[in-house]
Amino acid sequence: MRLCMPCTNRPGLLLDISQILVNWECNIVSVEVDKGELYLEYQLASEKQKPQIMRELQQVDGIYKVSEVFDMPSKERVEQLEAALDSVPDGVLAVNDSGILKHCNKAAANILRLKEDSLEQPLSSSLADSLLIWQTLDSGYSFRNREIFIESIGRYCMVSTLPLRNDTNEAIGAVVTICDSRDVRELVQKMTASWPVAFLL
Numbered sequence: 001m002r003l004c005m006p007c008t009n010r011p012g013l014l015l016d017i018s019q020i021l022v023n024w025e026c027n028i029v030s031v032e033v034d035k036g037e038l039y040l041e042y043q044l045a046s047e048k049q050k051p052q053i054m055r056e057l058q059q060v061d062g063i064y065k066v067s068e069v070f071d072m073p074s075k076e077r078v079e080q081l082e083a084a085l086d087s088v089p090d091g092v093l094a095v096n097d098s099g100i101l102k103h104c105n106k107a108a109a110n111i112l113r114l115k116e117d118s119l120e121q122p123l124s125s126s127l128a129d130s131l132l133i134w135q136t137l138d139s140g141y142s143f144r145n146r147e148i149f150i151e152s153i154g155r156y157c158m159v160s161t162l163p164l165r166n167d168t169n170e171a172i173g174a175v176v177t178i179c180d181s182r183d184v185r186e187l188v189q190k191m192t193a194s195w196p197v198a199f200l201l
Contacts, residue, residue, distance in 0.1 A: 008062040091178040156181040
């Protein structure tokens with residue numbers, strides 16, 4: 001069950017909420033705070049508990065309203081980001097510093113012929129090399145528009161990388177954008193085919 005509770009910021013508020021759920025033997029799954037609203041996800045021991053728990057939470061000092069929501073804010077943001085990335089024609093993927101694939105949009109999966117269960121799995125060493133991932137992580141530098149032959153798919157692609165850094169400026173991952181070189185050449189041909197030609201006499 002997920003609840004949204006507009007609330008004031010006061011010491012002990014979360015403790016009071018937790019005590020109610022403990023009394024009802026409910027497990028707290030996650031808590032998020034976003035723009036003056038506290039979001040709470042927890043597991044009910046019984047569906048019959050829901051109305052009474054919501055009434056008790058409504059009576060907590062500093063809680064203005066209690067309403068049920070479909071998703072937590074973080075999940076909504078992730079889904080919005082994934083939808084945006086899936087609408088991009090270029091492939092976009094992200095890995096951590098161990099080469100584990102953390103995100104991959106549909107275009108990247110299609111270009112690289114990745115399997116559906118590739119997320120949270122390490123990229124092959126040869127593919128990580130081709131995508132300049134190890135070079136990006138080792139050097140901390142980005143690469144832009146490098147045309148690379150990717151052996152696993154048997155064709156050239158345009159590859160760009162960007163290191164992801166932590167608070168101490170260490171590279172902890174990398175974002176890679178990739179597009180088929182044939183698409184780039186076709187675009188260039190379309191753009192240049194209609195250019196006017198001037199003859200100098």
